[in-house]
Amino acid sequence: xxxxxxxxxxxxxxxxxxxxxxxxxxxxxxxxxxxxxxxxxxxxxxxxxxxxxxxxxxxxxxxxxxxxxxxxxxxxxxxxxxxxxxxxxxxxxxxxxxxxxxxxxxxxxxxxxxxxx
Amino acid sequence: xxxxxxxxxxxxxxxxxxxxxxxxxxxxxxxxxxxxxxxxxxxxxxxxxxxxxxxxxxxxxxxxxxxxxxxxxxxxxxxxxxxxxxxxxxxxxxxxxxxxxxxxxxxxxxxx
Numbered sequence: 641x642x643x644x645x646x647x648x649x650x651x652x653x654x655x656x657x658x659x660x661x662x663x664x665x666x667x668x669x670x671x672x673x674x675x676x677x678x679x680x681x682x683x684x685x686x687x688x689x690x691x692x693x694x695x696x697x698x699x700x701x702x703x704x705x706x707x708x709x710x711x712x713x714x715x716x717x718x719x720x721x722x723x724x725x726x727x728x729x730x731x732x733x734x735x736x737x738x739x740x741x742x743x744x745x746x747x748x749x750x751x752x753x754x755x756x757x
Numbered sequence: 758x759x760x761x762x763x764x765x766x767x768x769x770x771x772x773x774x775x776x777x778x779x780x781x782x783x784x785x786x787x788x789x790x791x792x793x794x795x796x797x798x799x800x801x802x803x804x805x806x807x808x809x810x811x812x813x814x815x816x817x818x819x820x821x822x823x824x825x826x827x828x829x830x831x832x833x834x835x836x837x838x839x840x841x842x843x844x845x846x847x848x849x850x851x852x853x854x855x856x857x858x859x860x861x862x863x864x865x866x867x868x869x
Contacts, residue, residue: 748799
């Protein structure tokens with residue numbers, strides 16, 4: 641158990657819909673990262689938050705957005721869903737040094753599997 | 758953008774065999790890490806390397822940070838069935854807030 645909690649574990653929805661994925665980081669970790677893992681693809685970095693502020697952005701679509709709340713949990717919002725958005729979405733948290741920098745050691749949740757029909 | 762080339766894509770081996778996989782990049786990285794993803798789970802960190810030339814072991818696993826800082830390899834000795842999974846290399850250019858870049862993974866199958 642990594643200490644990172646993600647909900648829901650599985651989600652099936654239709655094209656055009658909007659979903660929210662939730663993540664609680666490990667106790668004490670201030671940074672939250674979101675990754676997308678599609679079939680036969682590696683882990684694509686979407687976005688990082690540190691202590692409530694956006695820290696780094698990857699290949700995140702404009703239809704996707706995220707935020708980190710004062711209690712440090714994070715939500716990833718996916719809207720106007722398309723078939724190609726079907727994937728595993730991972731949240732990770734990290735032990736941070738100053739201002740959101742980290743050693744690269746990430747603790748991943750078990751992922752949320754999104755299926756868009 | 759930065760890319761990591763991880764090979765092989767997949768491996769099918771017999772229990773007891775040694776395994777070697779590697780990761781290369783056209784860019785220099787200051788940190789190399791190896792993660793393992795079990796089926797239905799999130800990736801878990803196996804080994805982290807922070808210095809060029811560093812050789813680090815974790816049980817039957819050994820990883821090295823290449824001298825050029827553009828590559829890393831992971832060896833698994835005397836494989837066992839629970840070694841099955843996807844192994845990802847990851848690199849980070851600095852110790853700051855640079856995002857971690859992942860390879861596409863090596864899928865390992867171990868036949869008993």
